[in-house]
Amino acid sequence: MILTLLGAPGAGKGTMARLLSKILQIPTISTGALLRDEIESGSELGKEIDSLISKGNFVSDDMVSSLLVKRLQDADCQNGYILDGYPRNESQAEKLSQLGIHLDKAVLLTVADEEIIARLAGRRECPHCRATYHIQHNPSQVDGVCDECGATLQIRADDAPEIIRKRLEIYHKQTEPLIQHFRQNNLLAAVQGAKSVDDTVASVLQALGVTL
Numbered sequence: 588m589i590l591t592l593l594g595a596p597g598a599g600k601g602t603m604a605r606l607l608s609k610i611l612q613i614p615t616i617s618t619g620a621l622l623r624d625e626i627e628s629g630s631e632l633g634k635e636i637d638s639l640i641s642k643g644n645f646v647s648d649d650m651v652s653s654l655l656v657k658r659l660q661d662a663d664c665q666n667g668y669i670l671d672g673y674p675r676n677e678s679q680a681e682k683l684s685q686l687g688i689h690l691d692k693a694v695l696l697t698v699a700d701e702e703i704i705a706r707l708a709g710r711r712e713c714p715h716c717r718a719t720y721h722i723q724h725n726p727s728q729v730d731g732v733c734d735e736c737g738a739t740l741q742i743r744a745d746d747a748p749e750i751i752r753k754r755l756e757i758y759h760k761q762t763e764p765l766i767q768h769f770r771q772n773n774l775l776a777a778v779q780g781a782k783s784v785d786d787t788v789a790s791v792l793q794a795l796g797v798t799l
């Protein structure tokens with residue numbers, strides 16, 4: 588199964604992807620996480636990416652697509668995967684078609700902007716395995732420590748309030764038109780993302796027709 592998760596920054600795509608990965612036994616490919624890994628590698632490309640992401644801007648389609656294509660060649664992607672954060676605009680959706688990648692579903696997590704702003708203030712990320720948490724809604728078992736790998740959780744630089752507003756603006760302008768694109772292609776499954784994590788997973792599984 589090949590899925591993509593659509594939704595504003597902070598809608599819960601990362602958390603949903605992590606849980607769905609475990610349930611469906613397919614990996615999550617988060618382009619944001621691939622980009623942050625490149626930044627942490629300290630490469631020249633990473634520095635360029637950092638200067639864009641930290642201001643809330645998109646990374647160029649070519650840059651992000653080439654990182655994605657490279658990751659999709661790994662053996663664990665053979666039986667399907669969950670894309671988190673790609674495509675993010677019409678030309679990236681077009682790129683998927685050019686690559687011969689046919690999505691089974693595009694799952695849209697809908698959350699109001701005010702809720703997003705409140706949520707991102709409490710978001711924490713593992714710099715090692717990229718698992719995401721929320722200090723109130725989805726806390727790690729031990730405060731500040733990743734459940735998956737034990738690393739110390741961090742606050743993302745692009746979760747600063749003024750950067751969040753810019754990311755939301757870009758989302759509405761560039762990514763939201765994809766909702767109509769996927770609807771027209773009969774691929775859209777819209778799920779209310781403002782519920783509890785468990786309820787949201789249950790709604791997503793129902794939308795995918797998966798019974799446990």
Ligand code: AMP
Binds near residue numbers: 618619643645671
């Ligand atoms: P995310 O972890 O999905 O919130 O992504 C963090 C940041 O990485 C975004 O705000 C963008 O700057 C960049 N990014 C992630 N995915 C893409 C993409 N598909 N196209 C362009 N930029 C991206």
